Structure formats: structure tokens, C-alpha cells
Amino acid sequence: MSLTHGITLGWFSPTLNLLLSDKNPFGDPLTISQATFAGSIVALGALLVTFILGWPLDFFGRKIVMYATAVPNLIYWILVYVGGHVACLYVARFMVGVSGGILLVVLPIFIAEIADDNVRGTLSSLLMLTLCAGIALGLIMATYISYYVLPFIGSSMAIIYMLSIIPLPETPQFLLKRGRDEKAEKSFYFYKNLKRKSPSDPIKEAEAKAEFNTFRENVLGGNNTQKAHCKDFFSKAALKAFGLISVLLLGNTFSGAFAILNYAYEIFSNLGSRIDPNTSGSIVGVFQLLGICCAVLLVDRLGRRWLLIPSLVGTGLGELGVGLLKTFASKQFLSDNGWLGLALICFVEYIVSLGVIPLTFTIIVELLPAKIISIGTSISVASYSILLFVALLLYPMLIKNYGVASAMFMSAGVCFFGAIVLGIFLPETKGKQILQ
Known part of the structure; x- marks a missing residue:
């Protein structure tokens, strides 16, 4: 399902040029403000569902909620195929957020509950690996496959997912x-x-x-079967966990990892490269996938801290390089050396995918006290959705009004801040027992 969800996310960037044109399947060409809202409304869908997801998880169980992940994804592909009005696009993108919100809450908890401690990080990283593989596939498929063929592929994958989890027992x-x-x-x-x-x-x-x-x-044991109360969210352990999670989420959303892929066309157009922006976006998606693959191999060997902190520092340095390149290089230099901007963006997506992307939700589950893990994860993903919504609104505005360099400098600053705070206070959670 994470692969299918990734395809829905990757679909937007290469399709944006079509949506802005006279051939827009959703009616008149989108304005910049409409395109920005369509790009960011994903986070609102995730926000809505994650606020209420904690109770269904604890009442109905993990498996029932896992089924619900596919339903909004199917609605999304139906609306993409039907089109006709910009409102359909908004609803479709909102459904993507709902599906992603459920996915990012239930699957990390499900994996944590069924996996041995020594492979939990690897399995959790596989979730992000398939998600990023889906994004890369979405970038490629939306570029080279007919607009009206892709919905059939995406909806078929969602149905296969629902059928494949039938044999799995509840945790x-x-x-x-x-x-x-x-x-x-x-x-x-x-x-x-x-x-x-x-x-x-x-x-x-x-x-x-x-x-x-x-x-x-x-x-x-340890009163884990008792119902969580408000005081459990204000214990010393819970407050410390939520504080670290806040910094971690800030670093994830404002590192630009998702925003760069979402607005790849605009970023590469602003960098003045002669390389086709959609082709550049597809290449970046491949490098993101490569970074996740490396994370899967290393996460249970090196631990969380040894991947996360260098990932934040490297991402900040790469984005600082892109900002400096755009600020000081001439248009002629950027045109003649388009590979340089592409190489820096590829480095950013690779290094952020080595730690920040695959480890965020793994660490969230591992930091939270067992008694509040379902609701705490739900709150964390809701916070993530809010921050992502702000980031996705802010990025195109910064790029349009102040240029690519301003967005890159902002993201670099956030990455350096996160690396310092988490480097000092984040404990190593490798091998920690979950829900026990």
C-alpha cells in the first residue's frame, strides 16, 4: 500500500504542467494559487484523519484500520480519471492525505508490534523504501504513461493490497x-x-x-492494558518524547525532502538548466530511492542516531550549496552547467533519505511510552501534517517571490538546528522493546 500511495504522491509534480495548461482534465487551467492549494491540501487530509485515528486503533484493532488505508486511495484514482472540475482535484488530493495519514500511523505501529527488536528498524525502513519507490515510479509513470491509463494501474494495486492482507492475523x-x-x-x-x-x-x-x-x-505488565488518561501525556517521559518528536518532525517537513519532489518542475525551471525539469525530477526520485535502500541495510547495524544526525547535517550542507549556486552563479553558467544543480539536488534527496525520511516514524514509535503509543503516534502524525501543510504552502511562495535560494537557505537552517538539538538530547532507540 505504501508503494501505491507513493505513486499518488509522485503523480502530482510531472502532471502539474498539464494542470496549468489548456488541456487540464479538471477544467480551466489552474492558477498558481489553485496549484499551490492542490499541492498542500494533502496535509489537511492527513491532519483530519490522524486527529481521530487513535481511538479506532485501540478499539477496532490494527488490521481493520489497515483495510481503511486503501479506500481513499481508490476514491483518488476514480476522481483523477473522471476529472471535470477543479473541486474534484481538491477532493482527490485530500483523499491522498487521508490515505497517507492512516498509513503513517497504523503501519509503523503494526510493524513495531510484530517485528523482533533486532530487525524492527529494517522493516520500518522498508515502509519508507516502498513509499519512496512509489514516488519515483509516480514521477516516471506520470511522465511516460497516458493520463487515463495510470488510474487503472493505481486502483488495481490498492485492490491487490486489500486482498493480500486478508490472511494476516491481528497483532x-x-x-x-x-x-x-x-x-x-x-x-x-x-x-x-x-x-x-x-x-x-x-x-x-x-x-x-x-x-x-x-x-x-x-x-x-506495567499497567499497559489500562486506559490512557490525560496525566499519562504529561509525565516526564511523555513530555521528553514529544519534545524530541517536535524537533524531529520540524526537521523532516522543513528539510524540503517532500517539497523538493512536489515542486521539482518549478525548482529546476528556476535553476535555469537545459535539462528537462520532469526528467530531472525523475532522476531525483531515483536517488531518493537509492538513499532509502542504503538506510534499510544500515539502520539495524549502525543505529538510529548514526544515520539521523549525519543525514540532517548533510541535507543542510547540500541545500546550502544549492542556495549559494543560485545566488552567485550567472544564468549562463547555470544554463551551461545544468548538471551541477541537478547533482546537488540529487545529493540532498539521497542524504535526507539515508536518515531523516526512513527513521522519523520509526523513532516516534520507539520514543513514546507504551501506554500512549497509539494516541501519541496519532498526535505526532497530525502534527506532521500541520507542519507539512505549512511547508508545502510556504515553498512555492518563497520560490515565486524570493527565488529558490531563499527556500534552500531556510531548509538548511532548520536541518542544522535539528542536528544540534537531536544530537545532544536524542537517545539511541535501537533494540528498545516496544509495548512491553
């Missing part, structure tokens, strides 16, 4: 907290790849049973 943690011990035991053996009954090997059966009993005691 054992949720089932234990709802008092469904027998189902929890089956789920535990499923995700741990243990045989529930081994008549031919009673020793292994006893070991598996003992492992589940230990797991059960850890989950049900």
Missing part, C-alpha cells in the same frame, strides 16, 4: 489487551514463525509456550 499485543488470549497465542506463533503444537518434538512445543507466556507477562 498479539492488541489481542492480549482485549482479553483474547487464545487468538493472541496463535498470532504470536504466526509472526514469530513458531509451531503452536509439535507432537513430534515436545521440547520445542514447551519452549514456544514458555516464550509466549513471557511475552504475555511483559505486555500485560
Whole structure:
């Protein structure tokens, strides 16, 4: 599903030129303000759903909410195909946000609950890997595939996702907290790849049973099954976690990672390169994907801090380089050396994808106290949506009124700030037990 969602996100940048033209499938050519709103309304959709998602997660469970991820995605592709009016575009982009908001809340929690501690970072990074792979595919597919063919591909992928998760059981943690011990035991053996009954090997059966009993005691101990109260969100551990999460989210959204891809056409047009802006955007998407692949291989070997902090510093340096290039290089130099701006943007997307993008939601889940993890994650993603909405509104305005350099300098400053604060206060969360 994250791959499908990535395609919906990557669709916008190469399609924006069409939406601004007389051939706009949604009616009259979009104005700059309409295009800006269409680009940023994604965050509003995520904001709406994440504010209310904590309760369904704790009441209905993780799997039911996972099904709901595909529904707004299907609505999106239907509206893209039908078109006709700019309001359909707004609703479609809003649905993208709803789908993404559900995805970014439920899947990190689901992964944290079913994964062993030593591979949790790798599996969580795979979520962002497939998301960024989808963005890269979306950039390429929207450029080279017919506008009216892509909705059939996207909607088919969403349906396949819904069918593929049918065999998956609910997480054992949720089932234990709802008092469904027998189902929890089956789920535990499923995700741990243990045989529930081994008549031919009673020793292994006893070991598996003992492992589940230990797991059960850890989950049900420490008052984790009790309902969370307001005071739980204002404990010392919770306040520290939310403080670090705030800085982490600020660094993620204002690093420009998503905004650069969303407005790649405008950024490369402003840099004056002779290389086709849509082609440049597709190349950048590939480098982002490469960075995520490296993160998947390294996250459980090096830990969170050793990827996150250098990623923030490197992203800031790369964006500082782009800002200086645009400020001091002549138009002729930029035209003759278009590869230089492209190389710097590719470096930015690669290095931000090495730490900031794949680790943000992994660290959020690992920082939050077990008792408030569902609602706390929901609050964090809602905050992320607000910051992303502001960033996506601010970026095109900065680019239009003050140039690309101003946007790059702002993002670089935020990255350096985040690197300093998190470098001092963020603990290493590699191997930390979740919900136990």
C-alpha cells in the first residue's frame, strides 16, 4: 500500500504542467494559487484523519484500520480519471492525505508490534523504501504513461493490497489487551514463525509456550492494558518524547525532502538548466530511492542516531550549496552547467533519505511510552501534517517571490538546528522493546 500511495504522491509534480495548461482534465487551467492549494491540501487530509485515528486503533484493532488505508486511495484514482472540475482535484488530493495519514500511523505501529527488536528498524525502513519507490515510479509513470491509463494501474494495486492482507492475523499485543488470549497465542506463533503444537518434538512445543507466556507477562505488565488518561501525556517521559518528536518532525517537513519532489518542475525551471525539469525530477526520485535502500541495510547495524544526525547535517550542507549556486552563479553558467544543480539536488534527496525520511516514524514509535503509543503516534502524525501543510504552502511562495535560494537557505537552517538539538538530547532507540 505504501508503494501505491507513493505513486499518488509522485503523480502530482510531472502532471502539474498539464494542470496549468489548456488541456487540464479538471477544467480551466489552474492558477498558481489553485496549484499551490492542490499541492498542500494533502496535509489537511492527513491532519483530519490522524486527529481521530487513535481511538479506532485501540478499539477496532490494527488490521481493520489497515483495510481503511486503501479506500481513499481508490476514491483518488476514480476522481483523477473522471476529472471535470477543479473541486474534484481538491477532493482527490485530500483523499491522498487521508490515505497517507492512516498509513503513517497504523503501519509503523503494526510493524513495531510484530517485528523482533533486532530487525524492527529494517522493516520500518522498508515502509519508507516502498513509499519512496512509489514516488519515483509516480514521477516516471506520470511522465511516460497516458493520463487515463495510470488510474487503472493505481486502483488495481490498492485492490491487490486489500486482498493480500486478508490472511494476516491481528497483532498479539492488541489481542492480549482485549482479553483474547487464545487468538493472541496463535498470532504470536504466526509472526514469530513458531509451531503452536509439535507432537513430534515436545521440547520445542514447551519452549514456544514458555516464550509466549513471557511475552504475555511483559505486555500485560506495567499497567499497559489500562486506559490512557490525560496525566499519562504529561509525565516526564511523555513530555521528553514529544519534545524530541517536535524537533524531529520540524526537521523532516522543513528539510524540503517532500517539497523538493512536489515542486521539482518549478525548482529546476528556476535553476535555469537545459535539462528537462520532469526528467530531472525523475532522476531525483531515483536517488531518493537509492538513499532509502542504503538506510534499510544500515539502520539495524549502525543505529538510529548514526544515520539521523549525519543525514540532517548533510541535507543542510547540500541545500546550502544549492542556495549559494543560485545566488552567485550567472544564468549562463547555470544554463551551461545544468548538471551541477541537478547533482546537488540529487545529493540532498539521497542524504535526507539515508536518515531523516526512513527513521522519523520509526523513532516516534520507539520514543513514546507504551501506554500512549497509539494516541501519541496519532498526535505526532497530525502534527506532521500541520507542519507539512505549512511547508508545502510556504515553498512555492518563497520560490515565486524570493527565488529558490531563499527556500534552500531556510531548509538548511532548520536541518542544522535539528542536528544540534537531536544530537545532544536524542537517545539511541535501537533494540528498545516496544509495548512491553
